[in-house]
Amino acid sequence: MSVAILGSLIRTALPGVGRWCLGYALLAAASTWVVVSGPRAGGITIVGASIATLSAVVLLVQGTRQFFGERAVWVAESAALVAICAAIVYFTWVSPNVDARGVLMSLGLIYGRLAVGTLALRHASRDGTRYACWLIAVAAGTGALVYVARIGAIVFGAAPSLSFVQPSPWNVALLGLAILTSPCVAIGMVMLAHDRLLGRMEKLATIDELTGALTRRAFIARAQVLLSQAREKGDPLSIAILDIDNFKAINDGFGHAVGDRILTHVASVVAGQLRSCDLFGRLGGEEFAILFAYAQKHDAATLTNTLRLAVERSSAEGVRCTLSAGVGKFVPADTLESAMVRADAALYVAKAAGRNRVIMTSDAEEGEARYLAESR
Known part of the structure; x- marks a missing residue:
């Protein structure tokens, strides 16, 4: 037996x-x-x-x-x-x-x-x-x-x-x-x-095998929990959406194997700079998200810029790459999705402005989100 x-x-x-x-x-x-x-x-x-x-x-x-x-x-x-x-x-x-x-x-x-x-x-x-x-x-x-x-x-x-x-x-x-x-x-x-x-x-269900970051589903699930806790306690919470600049050109020029190793390298550099209370997840492709606990928007932007500089100064496979990021904060009655949408929009502004930079969401956008939530 x-x-x-x-x-x-x-x-x-x-x-x-x-x-x-x-x-x-x-x-x-x-x-x-x-x-x-x-x-x-x-x-x-x-x-x-x-x-x-x-x-x-x-x-x-x-x-x-x-x-x-x-x-x-x-x-x-x-x-x-x-x-x-x-x-x-x-x-x-x-x-x-x-x-x-x-x-x-x-x-x-x-x-x-x-x-x-x-x-x-x-x-x-x-x-x-x-x-x-x-x-x-x-x-x-x-x-x-x-x-x-x-x-x-x-x-x-x-x-x-x-x-x-x-x-x-x-x-x-x-x-x-x-x-x-x-x-x-x-x-x-x-x-x-x-x-x-x-x-x-x-582990397979929660950790991205290539980068070691949380999978999209696991990141969203844990972020929802942190958001609920932050609302109950009144703690500040911010989010950043990051994207590797010109990653398609890296894949096309050096091959997908090199592209995978660069993804792993960038994720390792980012994870090594984060605080233990932060969440780091891979949303898909070369796009990542970070949930900054106990951080106002400006603090989160400073932390994200530190990550950007660390990636810019490092290299993998002889290739240097850069990050663009959009950073926003959660307003009262905000949902995870709405905050991510604003941060994602700020990311696209960063790319349109020349890449390799961090852009914060505007106070007007966050005020509008607060107004819409309160008027429902």
């Missing part, structure tokens, strides 16, 4: 999912091998299934590290895996000892579960993943306690030496607890993967 569910997520190319799937596939293969071999499993089955199980544990730990953006492979961990596997070979063929094998396997399983659980807890504070991380941590911790109890039973002689599938109460209890905890860990991993996919989808 775990292999089938995790396998369906491989095509998403999420970090770590491939190792998770391979780890559970090895566990399934080892379990099937043991069951098919029956109670009289020979040395090859014991060693093969043990190595497959321990390798699966390491893969699950590595996959969890990789999922959370950490280095997947640890040299010490790999060396410990080789040492334990060599010891299992020794206690199977050279000096047969069922109890020693049981302790070694339990130690490997305890390490794997604690490592996965600790990684999950360390990243449980991330938004949207807390529940999944705690599910993994609790299930993995419970499984680790089971194997701690198994070691205690072996060391203190509380349970007899048992073969892999001997139908004893001890083996039934271990198997039952494994059935409860292992799938819970897998389910938690699937939940983490789905949370990560949801984050990707949300």
Whole structure:
């Protein structure tokens, strides 16, 4: 079940999912091998299934590290895996000892579960993943306690030496607890993967992939919220509409690939100059919008002019480009659309006046907008 569910997520190319799937596939293969071999499993089955199980544990730990953006492979961990596997070979063929094998396997399983659980807890504070991380941590911790109890039973002689599938109460209890905890860990991993996919989808819906600015829809939605808040509190709010000058000539002269990189460069320069409270969005093509929070029109114009100068002084692909902008403020009862229309009109005035400049909307236009809103 775990292999089938995790396998369906491989095509998403999420970090770590491939190792998770391979780890559970090895566990399934080892379990099937043991069951098919029956109670009289020979040395090859014991060693093969043990190595497959321990390798699966390491893969699950590595996959969890990789999922959370950490280095997947640890040299010490790999060396410990080789040492334990060599010891299992020794206690199977050279000096047969069922109890020693049981302790070694339990130690490997305890390490794997604690490592996965600790990684999950360390990243449980991330938004949207807390529940999944705690599910993994609790299930993995419970499984680790089971194997701690198994070691205690072996060391203190509380349970007899048992073969892999001997139908004893001890083996039934271990198997039952494994059935409860292992799938819970897998389910938690699937939940983490789905949370990560949801984050990707949300980012695609709100962030323009080329420029890193908000998409038009996301910008308008967030701007509406800021406008409502500004009205309630009486805070000033201004907007600027920006356009890269002669961008069509850049595309025609240097190609669309260069044009895309220039868009990315300009957006990066602009975003780097903005305050954390401002909104920056791409309206389409080479046109952008900025919502300046807590800013009067003249303040917004000054900030926009600073952006214009920063773009003018920078270059990308050996090409220097400039910006034109129109800036306006929100008047009482103004809508986002009406304010954007006025700022857009000021942008066209800036282009008609020779480009590479910032033009503010006139006080008369804003007074007319206020009058029309109040007369409705």
